[in-house]
Amino acid sequence: MAAEVFEITRTLSDADRQLNLAHRRLWAAGDYPAVAADLIPGLGPELVNACRIRRGDRVLDVAAGAGNAAIPAAAAGGVVTAADLTPELLAAGRRIAAKRGVALEWVEADAEALPFADNSFDVVMSCVGVMFAPHHQRTADELVRVCRPGGTVAMINWTPDGFIGRLLATLAPYGQPIPPGAGAPPLWGEESHVRYLLEHRVDDLRMRRQRVVMDHCAAPEEFREYWKRNYGPTIAVYRHNADRPQRLAELDREFLGFLTVWNRAVEPGRTAYDADYLLVTATKR
Known part of the structure; x- marks a missing residue:
């Protein structure tokens, strides 16, 4: 059964609308599905x-x-709704799911104002996703709100001192400043x-730091061009x-210097980057 979608009652300010539009454009740029794959x-x-779906x-x-x-x-048997602010990513997801023979619902939605009723889901999760929503407490409250009491809230978030956190920090001085009231994404790690953000509304809050190794490219220069071509924030x-x-x-020089220093591969023609993340699980009260 598809999730029932409700009209969003929170009124967005002009600043919020512009921020949403900027985020849509950011994540529509490049090829994030390729990055994830x-x-x-x-x-x-x-x-x-981790969610034990x-x-x-x-x-x-x-x-x-x-x-x-x-x-x-969905492949594990869940009745899944995938929500995202960016229609282009939802369209890509539909194509991937169809190729894999998996059925789920796709809904365009703002993580800070989810169009679902209270207590609608058994599991509410996000994989390096909601951490990029600007207003952290607002987002955390929405995650908990739409989860039923006794249900699971779970996330994977990049850490500030891991590879992705440091990559974002390297790029930050060259980009647009963080808007007033917004939080830096890696704080979620x-x-x-x-x-x-969460503990006043959840029990059994567990957090475990883990690592994924990124070894996709043969040289730091190649990896720099990969990020420039595919990753929206870059x-x-x-x-x-x-x-x-x-x-x-x-x-260009600073980005390459960062990738050179962080490359821990010792064999010629290889790269390896340790991307640390925080795995979070909790039970809604």
Whole structure:
């Protein structure tokens, strides 16, 4: 049975609307489905396993992208709704799910104002997705609100000091400043921050730091071009500097320097990057 979609009652400010539009454009750029498939194919199934999804469970994947967690959840027997702000990613997810013979519902939705009734789902999860929503407490409250009492809220979030956290920090000085009231995405990978956001409404809050190794490219230069071609946040930063050649060259050098330093592979023609993440599970009170 498909999840019932309700009209969103929260009124968005003009600033919020503009921020949503910017996020849609950011994640529509490049090829995030390829990034998920190339670099983190195991994270979605891992999150599904951590949620202990059983056949018939009502599952919501928030900021689902192209379904790297939602599709495995449906394959495990869940009745899954994949929600994301970006229509292009939902369209890609539909194609991937169809190729795999998996059925689930795809809904365009803002993680900060989910169009679902209270207590609608047995499992509410997100795989390196909701961490990019600007307003952290608002997002955390929505995750908990739509989960039933006794249900599971679970996330995988990049840590600030792991590879993706440091990549974002390297790009940050060259991009648009974080809007007032918004939080930096990698804060979701800090245990103290997650505890602050969630623990007043959940029990059995568990957090475990884990790691995925990204070894997709043969050289740091190749990996830099991969990010520039495929990953929305990187594309946005480069576009922001497109009319400043000196700044663009500086960004290129600094990005390559970062990737060179972080490459722990010792064999020629190989790269390996340790991307740490926080696996979070909790039970709604």
